[in-house]
Amino acid sequence: METWIRKYITASEAPDITSLRASLTTTLPDQLLQLITTIRGSKSYTALLLAISRDHPVVTQLLLTPLRGIAVELLFEKVEVGRTALHRAVLKGDRELVELILHTVSSGKKYELIAVKDGVGWTALTLAALIGYTEIVETLLISLSVEQRVSLLNIQTTYYRDTALHKAAYIGHTAALQTMLTSIPPDKVSALLSMKNRDSRTLLEYAESEGEKESVELLKSWQQPLLAALTNQGEELAESKQQIGALQEEDNRKTAELANQREELTKLKEELVESKQQISDLQEADNRKTAELASQREESQQQVVALQEANNQMTADMAAMMERLNKLDIYLRTPTDTDETGDQLHEPQG
Incomplete structure (x- = not known):
């Protein structure tokens, strides 16, 4: 296995898949992880990162599959521009590879891996939203709980303070935008729609400034029912306050009776x-x-x-x-x- 990895790192031709399969049959997962971690090429790229960068999905799958549950540190490792293997998989637009990487880490680590920021504060979701990879956006979000999705959508980039929603609205990727908004409960959407970036712009204001009509229409369609819901909530709140006042009076009366x-x-x-x-x-x-x-x-x-x-x-x-x-x-x-x-x-x- 060590010989194959060294040849793969230095070779420029297509990889020898048959030799890789044979080497994997005689290599334990822990030994494979140690070899991949210690043997590196230029820019400290591991064989795994090279396979992703070189668009060798079979090599990536063969290397990752035995490492399920033990490749946590390897997958969190950052290289060029502070990006992880997941960042690079998203940039390639390879949904299957994204699924494979997420499948390799434990459920408790999925959110941490997706929320890792690169050198400019972009998560894997931010990249997918910016490029408009709707299926990858869905893949990333569906692997998380509702609370984790809300938390991920609240993450802002380092400089422009944009969320993944801002990026999708800015470019006009309405499908990705809709996917993100529908992934969380309606009562959580209002706070996200009102979030502002460095320029103090909400999603709608950002989309309007860039002339993205489809994004504007989509966001308005979300705002209208939310405003109506807020109005209803205001009325319900007023009614609740009256009920609370009545209950308070009743409580005071009973308190006085109890004192007597x-x-x-x-x-x-x-x-x-x-x-x-x-x-x-x-x-x-x-x-x-x-x-x-x-x-x-x-x-x-x-x-x-x-x-x-x-x-x-x-x-x-x-x-x-x-x-x-x-x-x-x-x-x-x-x-x-x-x-x-x-x-x-x-x-x-x-």
């Missing part, structure tokens, strides 16, 4: 704290009275016991007295002597 409710809640909390204190005081009083009642009950029980004992003593005393009375009664009724008449006489008690 919070104030009432604060009062209730204070009352609750006071009630809790009262309950606590009542509980303490109840506990105190309960203790006093328990003490009184204990004293009463003691008095009852004492009275019971006294009652029992009195009952015993009464029983003893009754027993004595009974004995006395019996004694009084017992005969001790008789008188002359024969009646019983009793001895007086005591």
Whole structure:
């Protein structure tokens, strides 16, 4: 593979495709990338850049295909006038080559590669728009997300501050201009149409100054619905402001109600704290009275016991007295002597 590359760099005749195919079958992608990167010709051109410059699409395809995903640094490399391989592919107008280069880098690097500026601040899209390569413009944009397209269309050249849209409008490439405008959402177009270059000219003003009637008509056709949309948006904005005002009033009212409710809640909390204190005081009083009642009950029980004992003593005393009375009664009724008449006489008690 090294021998083939060295011959290709120095040769002036057509390349030996058969030998290239054979060499590629025995060369690993990493080895191929190293060889292409290190072996260079005049102006530090690699074999890849020479293949693009010499219009050798087969050589370009055979060299690039094995390098998919690993040729990032090689494709970002700038040479003469600060242009990359993608810049040169666009200048050649080779859509297939542009697709191949974009296919070689990862999706996360596509935007960075397309947005690379050359020595005068032109991206690959700027070149395609200026020359009028509508299909290449479409190829470049379709590989990006909507946000990336908007960002790319906002890039301005270093000196004239032109965007790719300015270049297409200036030359009168209406197909490329239309492709770029339709690649993004309508709500993003207005900002692009109002962008100004170094001469403070918008796209429409730029096209009018150059007498590009088709570009002027196209841009006006875009401006009219945008103006109508802006008018509608203004009316909708006014209505939205009214709604916002009404909502703000309602919010203020609810805020005031909430403040009142919070104030009432604060009062209730204070009352609750006071009630809790009262309950606590009542509980303490109840506990105190309960203790006093328990003490009184204990004293009463003691008095009852004492009275019971006294009652029992009195009952015993009464029983003893009754027993004595009974004995006395019996004694009084017992005969001790008789008188002359024969009646019983009793001895007086005591």
